[in-house]
Amino acid sequence: MSNETRFVVDVEDMTVAYHIKPVLWDVDLKVPKGVLMAIVGPNGAGKSTLLKAMLNLIKPISGRVLFNGESYEDQRKHIGYVPQRGSVDWDFPTTVLDVVLMGRYGHIGWIKRSSSKDKELAMIALKKVAMEDFYNRQISQLSGGQQQRVFLARALVQDADIYFMDEPFQGVDAKTEKAVIEILKDLRKHGKTVVVVHHDLQTVKDYFDWVTLINTQLIASGPVDEVFTEDNLRKAYRSTGKILKG
């Protein structure tokens, strides 16, 4: 019984395909509570797809995901999401504070506008990512690292228990990378679970304590010390076809 509650995310038999080619093949994955987990794999291995399928943004062909034993819909308020920075048009006419406030929309409900309490929370989140001076800045004027920090603030304001982040270190400056990892470690310290799609193998050992290696199929998942081995990496970075043949 206690074994079940230890895992906050439970992916079962997840298969996803665009057209005919499978992007994810029968992935089973359990994420324990309170870990900082990296999803690692070569380009096109299905890292982002796995993340999106877990969040119900992509309909899988088969499989299901449970959060604390419940469906995504039931647990939505406890889940925070940081999409890839490049997935939105940063020329959208809005301000930094406004974007962060979007993290509160799920709590506000229909028709109602954000309250001064929401704004307060948004400012606190901005402060955590050292962007409070930029709250009134037009988002098109932000650098890549600043954009990433705004996205992170938007997730922080969701006040979730499980966070999913899609390549938060992609193309950011060293200062932002350091700030982001500090925040992630802080989240872990407060008992939150963080799942990060990551592409930089060099930093996995420093940043994360849990790792999942995928290449269409799940290669391995577990504590970094045990799983992040040369053998597993070779398996993950070999072409998908070879692995399917065994």
Added chain:
Amino acid sequence: MNIFELLANDYTLRVVSLGSAMLGFVSGIVGSFAVLKKQGLLGDAVSHASLPGIAIMFILIQTKSTEIFMLGALIAGLLATALINVIVKYSRIKMDSAMALILSVFFGFGLVLLTYIQKIPNANQAGLEKFIFGQASTLLRRDIYLILVISILLISLIVIFWKEFKIVTFDADFADSIGISSKKISYILSSMIVLSIIIGLQSVGVILMSALLVAPGVAARQWTNKLSVMVILAGSFGAVSGLVGTLISSSMQKMPTGPSIVLVISLIVFISITMSPNRGILWRYVRQIKHQSDINEDQVLLNLYDLAMNHKNLYHSHDITAIKPMKTQGGKKLKHLKNILGNLQDKGLVKEEQIEAWAITEDGLSYIMKHPMRKEENDVTSN
């Protein structure tokens, strides 16, 4: 001017222009979201595709009725949208090609039907071709009430779903992740785009209606970085072009309303794209030149500073040939250099001590001390 006389004396014209202004207002507002969602072309496809719907309705009922025509246009427009989506989903044809395909097929079919209708002996068919380029003066008072009701409905929807429209337009995936269905919201938005096109068909026409949808949003985006301001501004631009366009068209014989409205909104777009602060082409060009000249001035001043640092007397004047920001200095560039030095003198950063010999001033020195490009090895004053 005779336009204003017309407006003052003609009750019908007043009603019709008010209708067009209302139409422009609501198209501008709804269109802003189409622009931001990069769905401007969808409006074009829908409006062109509505022509056969209108023609088929006329063939069925053999009389002119705006409501029935709108219904026909609506069905054809929705059918076209559905077909576009089906093509994109089940074939390898991309969105733009699918839209171009459906748009032309439907429009072509509509033209064929119109030609067929004109050959049937029926007095009622006269004026059906007005749907192609639009004629606001054919609007009856009843039609304008319909425009008004739909406009109020659309504006209410924007107010009610403001937050949802905003987040789905900016970041659909994130919206989905927090339980705001981007699919449903996009559906509502697309239906609103279709509706605002339908109510404009009679006065603006199937060919040009999409311009009234997209152009106000494009123009408004140039002037503001705030979504709410953009939407209201787009509405205002749309209203002005609807009003002025209708007046122009009614003051000229046989001038359809669509083209004159489009001309007005095009002028607004042109002014917005060139002249608006920050985003305007002209302003950006001026700013770029200013930046270049600032950098050039800084370069010259830095060179002068280097010369001063290598000389016993800080404020000794140096010959112009020594102050080279670049390796070569031709005749034209020398003149350019003199201009730059002149500008720097106006700012009090350098001084022409003798003819063609310049020295850095105290202000110039303190300016350079704060300059990020100053080379550290020359830094003697801070020791």
